[in-house]
Amino acid sequence: MMKKTRNKIDLVAFDLDDCLFDSTGLSRRARIKGIEAMLKLGLKIDRERAIRILMEIVDEYGSNFSKHYNYFIRRLNQVYEDFDISFNMKYKFISAAVMAYHKEKIESIKLYDDVIPILKDLKEKDIKTAIITDGIPIKQWEKILRLDLDPLIGLVIISDQIGVRKPNPWLFEFCLNEVGVKGEEAIYIGDRIERDIVPANKNHIYSVYIHRGGKYDTYTKRDNLRKYETPNFEIESLDELSNIIDTINKNRE
Amino acid sequence: MMKKTRNKIDLVAFDLDDCLFDSTGLSRRARIKGIEAMLKLGLKIDRERAIRILMEIVDEYGSNFSKHYNYFIRRLNQVYEDFDISFNMKYKFISAAVMAYHKEKIESIKLYDDVIPILKDLKEKDIKTAIITDGIPIKQWEKILRLDLDPLIGLVIISDQIGVRKPNPWLFEFCLNEVGVKGEEAIYIGDRIERDIVPANKNHIYSVYIHRGGKYDTYTKRDNLRKYETPNFEIESLDELSNIIDTINKNRE
Numbered sequence: 001m002m003k004k005t006r007n008k009i010d011l012v013a014f015d016l017d018d019c020l021f022d023s024t025g026l027s028r029r030a031r032i033k034g035i036e037a038m039l040k041l042g043l044k045i046d047r048e049r050a051i052r053i054l055m056e057i058v059d060e061y062g063s064n065f066s067k068h069y070n071y072f073i074r075r076l077n078q079v080y081e082d083f084d085i086s087f088n089m090k091y092k093f094i095s096a097a098v099m100a101y102h103k104e105k106i107e108s109i110k111l112y113d114d115v116i117p118i119l120k121d122l123k124e125k126d127i128k129t130a131i132i133t134d135g136i137p138i139k140q141w142e143k144i145l146r147l148d149l150d151p152l153i154g155l156v157i158i159s160d161q162i163g164v165r166k167p168n169p170w171l172f173e174f175c176l177n178e179v180g181v182k183g184e185e186a187i188y189i190g191d192r193i194e195r196d197i198v199p200a201n202k203n204h205i206y207s208v209y210i211h212r213g214g215k216y217d218t219y220t221k222r223d224n225l226r227k228y229e230t231p232n233f234e235i236e237s238l239d240e241l242s243n244i245i246d247t248i249n250k251n252r253e
Numbered sequence: 254m255m256k257k258t259r260n261k262i263d264l265v266a267f268d269l270d271d272c273l274f275d276s277t278g279l280s281r282r283a284r285i286k287g288i289e290a291m292l293k294l295g296l297k298i299d300r301e302r303a304i305r306i307l308m309e310i311v312d313e314y315g316s317n318f319s320k321h322y323n324y325f326i327r328r329l330n331q332v333y334e335d336f337d338i339s340f341n342m343k344y345k346f347i348s349a350a351v352m353a354y355h356k357e358k359i360e361s362i363k364l365y366d367d368v369i370p371i372l373k374d375l376k377e378k379d380i381k382t383a384i385i386t387d388g389i390p391i392k393q394w395e396k397i398l399r400l401d402l403d404p405l406i407g408l409v410i411i412s413d414q415i416g417v418r419k420p421n422p423w424l425f426e427f428c429l430n431e432v433g434v435k436g437e438e439a440i441y442i443g444d445r446i447e448r449d450i451v452p453a454n455k456n457h458i459y460s461v462y463i464h465r466g467g468k469y470d471t472y473t474k475r476d477n478l479r480k481y482e483t484p485n486f487e488i489e490s491l492d493e494l495s496n497i498i499d500t501i502n503k504n505r506e
Contacts, residue, residue, distance in 0.1 A: 088408075088409060091390035091391055091394050091411065091414060092394050092397075092398070092403070092409075094390075094391055094394075095390075095392075095394035095395045098391060099395055099398065099399075137347075137348075138344055138347055138348045138351060139348075141345050141347075141348035142348045142351070142352055144345075145345070145348060145352065146352075150345070155341075156345075158344065161340055161341070161344060
């Protein structure tokens with residue numbers, strides 16, 4: 001009689017931004033569309049200079065700040081001697097920029113090419129799926145709905161919905177409890193060492209570091225972090241996940 | 254030698270919402286689209302009952318409140334015994350509702366049919382145009398840009414941009430000063446007695462009350478107000494404006 005193979009991995013959980021879609025790239029493209037909309041309405045500034053100033057503001061105030069374009073116009077008026085944008089033009093510019101930004105965000109969001117194949121593969125193998133992500137619940141759900149991920153993912157955990165943010169390992173424990181699996185029966189894939197790999201490791205979840213996105217990690221920073229925190233696996237594409245699952249399950253037979 | 258006709262009317266200024274486009278109707282349709290999006294995702298509630306509850310919330314918290322759908326779900330859970338929407342479904346519903354609401358607002362905004370003809374007519378007559386509107390500057394500019402009104406209107410005055418709100422007559426004086434005309438050389442058209450007609454009259458601007466929209470005025474309330482504040486003209490359509498201008502100019506000859 002053949003020995004029954006125990007399927008060790010019961011859950012594969014993913015980070016959302018920069019793991020399932022190019023969040024950083026999309027935001028950057030959308031921000032540039034906003035600049036271009038202002039140029040089109042007559043704002044007199046060199047395109048590259050405008051992008052540089054806007055990106056400074058995004059860095060300083062954070063990517064979730066809601067007034068990047070207001071501050072952009074304010075900064076032109078206050079800091080640079082060659083600008084004097086009237087208050088009437090100001091709001092026209094800001095409004096056009098915000099409209100163009102949202103249009104790009106809505107129309108251009110798309111999954112990385114390797115997402116649908118791996119989700120289908122996991123479904124065939126009867127492995128549960130989840131998303132664990134930071135962010136504002138309504139904004140994160142908007143992304144999930146626009147990406148048509150809702151029918152493909154079993155459970156969505158958004159940190160601000162629970163009141164626990166990465167890298168707090170309890171967020172990952174919460175997910176394990178909800179699904180009803182142990183850490184060693186789960187895999188988590190993310191693009192940031194400190195926010196994804198550290199809390200996965202603390203819960204004895206198999207941690208998979210995917211080399212893309214990189215909103216906060218520089219390669220140098222990654223290397224420094226890796227000195228004291230090592231992911232169990234490193235991948236370039238989600239296509240590599242199937243092999244990882246097979247490897248883990250085989251060692252368990 | 255013929256006597257030169259002095260063109261008395263130099264400026265025609267318009268209210269925006271419910272004067273140039275069906276703002277109240279658009280908002281109502283968009284809010285219903287939000288309800289329908291939640292029903293489509295599986296919210297179990299009678300459509301008419303859901304609309305009634307949402308409109309109560311809009312009444313109570315005002316139309317510019319940003320959390321109508323959050324409060325809708327919260328109210329279902331807290332007030333009605335037959336609902337128990339999990340926090341995960343909650344944010345999915347809210348997000349889908351907000352997306353559908355904005356989609357409708359973006360895609361369905363359109364000018365009343367009589368707007369373009371009168372603006373063309375005014376341009377031919379070399380009469381200046383303006384919009385004087387309450388509201389959040391970026392939101393009002395978004396409407397103006399989406400309606401393609403920007404190239405057709407000379408001056409846009411948004412109250413929150415100046416820090417003076419209707420019915421403060423100084424807002425209308427500000428407009429007259431910007432354009433450089435006197436009150437008796439101007440016409441203002443709006444759909445609300447207390448916010449449009451009263452401040453126009455105080456500035457000796459020819460006030461034109463248009464019978465549409467009616468976000469705040471009930472007919473009864475209008476009649477009460479008319480007891481102490483009378484518009485110079487009342488119209489059903491902007492088509493009637495040309496005759497009004499002719500009448501005023503003729504009396505001036």
